[in-house]
Amino acid sequence: MSRRGFGLLPVLAALLVAGDDNKVDGPVVGLDLGTTFSCVGVYKNGVVEIVPSDQGNRMMPSTVAFDDEETLVGEAAKNTASRIFDVKRLMGRRFEDSAVQRDLKTWPFKVVADSEGNAAISINRSGKAKVLKPEDISSLILQKLKARASDYLGREVLHAVVTVPAVFDHAMRQAVKTAGSLAGLEVLRIINEPTAAAVAYGLEKRGTGEILLVYDLGGGTCDVSILRSEADGTLTVLASSGDPRLGGQDFDRKVVAHLANTFKKKSGKDADLTALERLRVEVEKAKRKLSTVPQVTIKVEGFFDGTDLSETLTRAQFEKLNHELFMRTLEPVRAVLKDAGLEKTDVNTVILAGGSARIPKVQQILSQFFDGKELTRSINPDEVVAYGAAIQAASLSTEGDEQEVPLIDVTPLSLGIQTAGGFMTSVLKRNTPLPAENTMVFSTHKDNQEMATVKVFQGERLMAKNNRLLGSFQIKGIPPAPRGVPQIHVSFKVDVNGLLSVEARDTSSGQSGELKVEDQPSKEQIEEMIKEAADFEREDQQDLARAEAKLALKLLIRSLHLAAEMALEEDASTFLAAASDAQDWLAANPDAAAEEIHEKREELEGNVPEMPSQNAPQSAELDMEGHDEL
Structure with missing residues (x-):
């Protein structure tokens, strides 16, 4: 499949700009479903209020316990021997994920694979084993928060805005929406936790042009995002990064x-x-x-x-x-500054979020990194995420008097397809503003090719095999034509909630295919892929050079065969012998370095007669532009 140019440019639009027609009747609440603690915020009488429990606790442990007679949630489950916690780390994950396998060794409850191979929890009730999905358990926590808010407001709550970590993937976001549905809630919006924290302070920062850095250190993760407050009041996320196993x-x-x-x-x-x-x-x-x-x-x-x-x-x-771990929290800070193309002196405001951001030493280290800058923590870091979610929630209700804060978020990882030689051709780059759409035009790799396979990957490595395969689909019935003639439009779309869809269409026949992404990498895998991309940069460059050299040699072999068809018998034999020699050499030297492959190609070119100009091989550099053959 050959790329022949760019189609649509990414569509960059502000999120969450619903008019009154898109608002719902009744209250909408903001929910922070945390790894260790959760809370719910409501917008009432012009201010955000974090709803307390009957005991006056504003934060609720994200803990559930089961016995033979009842199910305990929150404070009631906190100190029981059978308690289940850290469920957020299992949402949207496969049982065989390395992170799941590491964590299950430290949990006192039993983690198993469900019928689909996803991570689940096995409980024992009335002498019988029962397998519960993470969504089932998370729904109990959300149901408890919903009840709190309903009691506080004096009427039933049916709608919510729920926050997730910045690098939560498709499967995890879907799991959160499912948990909401099981709890009797319609999740109107999913917004990233650092973004929600920025919204909490955004009202006073709107239109200032300031650069905001949100440092969100919670119980299970460390997330960092950089945002800019645009002149029109939009909050634009410039970059996000994090460590999924640091909290x-x-x-x-x-x-x-x-x-x-x-x-x-x-x-x-x-x-x-x-x-x-x-x-x-x-x-x-x-x-x-x-x-x-x-x-x-x-x-x-x-x-x-x-x-x-x-x-x-x-x-x-x-x-x-914990000194080493505290210092590690600066790594995502450096990463987002680099990704956003900013220096630390460009940051106007540093906002703290997450309960662990209250640790004095953590605050000292962060302030020193920013040359003594005072950290913004006027809103309780434990509650600031729910606070921001409540502001957005109020703007989605006909009862709210708060204007919606327009947001532009970003993709956590690059999205693309595998092309000839095993290359990763990115269609949407990491940190592309959302919602995003991009269409690229590809073509066939072989003459008379009637079927094309589109393999969709996510990650930052140069070779597709080193990234995560999200899925694949085929387009069949492509009219026979010379290589490079068919025009196949491949479109990637990521919506306001960060959910992906891919479609490919052959323009001549109208044949098409699409990918419904059912599973994407876990939060930890996203961070690991970004780290691997840096760790293996040199190795990837070597793989890239080797693959390009192989493809150039294959082009020469193709040209030799074409030249043989047009040449006199004596020259034709020479061309065919050279082509056969090259094919045998490639088969015998699968791991040859790029330099060796180039030397072999130059040797062959020097030992054959001059080929007709129309059949001369294209330069590797020209043909490799875009790594475009599948």
Whole structure:
């Protein structure tokens, strides 16, 4: 398949600019479904209010527990032995994902593969095993938040805006929407957590032209986004990055490992997972206290094998144990600055979001990175994401008096197709503003080719095999024609919620195909792919050069065959012998370096008669432009 030019340019449009006709009757709430804690915000009487529980707690643990008679959610499930947590890390993921396999070793509950191979949780109820999808469990958390809001407002809540991490993929976003439906909620919008935090402050920043950096360090992830407040009031996301395995839980694990090791040295006993989980609950409490006090005492009675655990943890010890992790939180900051083409001095405002952003040492490190800049935290970092979601939610209700904040978000990874030689040809680049659409025109790779296969990939590596295959489809019934003549338009579209659709159409026959993406990489895989693209840049360049050299040699072989058809018998034999020699050499040297392949091509060219000009091979550089053959 050969690319012959560009079709439509990306369509860049502001998100969330609904008119009154698109608003719903009744209340719309903002929901922050967090890894460790969740909360719900409502816009009431001109202000955002975070809805408290009956006990007055504004944050609700993202925890569920099951016993034979009832299901416990939130605070009620927090301290039960059978509690299930971290469900957000399983949403939209395959069971065999490396991240799932690593995490399940530390969880006290059982993670299994469901009938479709997706990660699920097995519970035991009334002596029978039951498999629940992450969406099932997340829906219980959303249902509890919905009930809170309904009680607070005095009427049933049926609509919501829900936030997700910036690099949540298609499958995860779909899982969130499914969880909302199971909870009796229509999810009107899915917006990224850092973007929601920017919206919370955006009203006072609108039209200023300021550059905002949102640093969102939660329980499970570290997300960073850079936005610009446009003159027309739009908030434009310039770049997003993050670390999917860096957050408060990782800080807790460092402390748990330290205390467990100390316990083992004193008692000679090696605690099991159940004991470590009880310790982790206490460590999480201690971590929060250390944000305001210099030291805490951690006590767990009957910690393991009848032996108590009691240790003092100072803030200095906590910071030392987690120093490396704290410094790692700056890596996404550097990444978004680089992707946005900005220097740190260009950032006007640094906004804190996420509970772990309240850690004093984290704030100190971040402020020092920005040369002592004061960090913006007038809105509680625990609540700022729900706060921003509530503002957007109010603008979608006929009852709200808040104007909608137009947003332009971005794609987390490049999207493209595999072309000849195994190249990754990007149709939509990483950090392309959303919604986005781009059409590229391709053609056939062989003469009289009647079918074309379109393989869709996501990632930053130069060779398609190193990226994630999202799916493939075929176009059949292409009218026979010389290579390069058929015109096949391949269109990529990503909607306002970051969901992808791909369509390809042959213009002469009208034959078409489309891809319904059912699964995309997990949040962790997105970050791993970006990191791999940097780590393997040199290797990828070598693969690229080797593939280009092979394709150039194959073009020469094709030209030799064409020349043989037109030449005198003696020259024809020479051309065919050279072509056969080249084919045998390629088969015997599949891993030859680019330089060796180029030398072989030059050797062949020097040993054959001059070929007719119309059959001379195109230069590798010209033919490789776009890496366009499938």
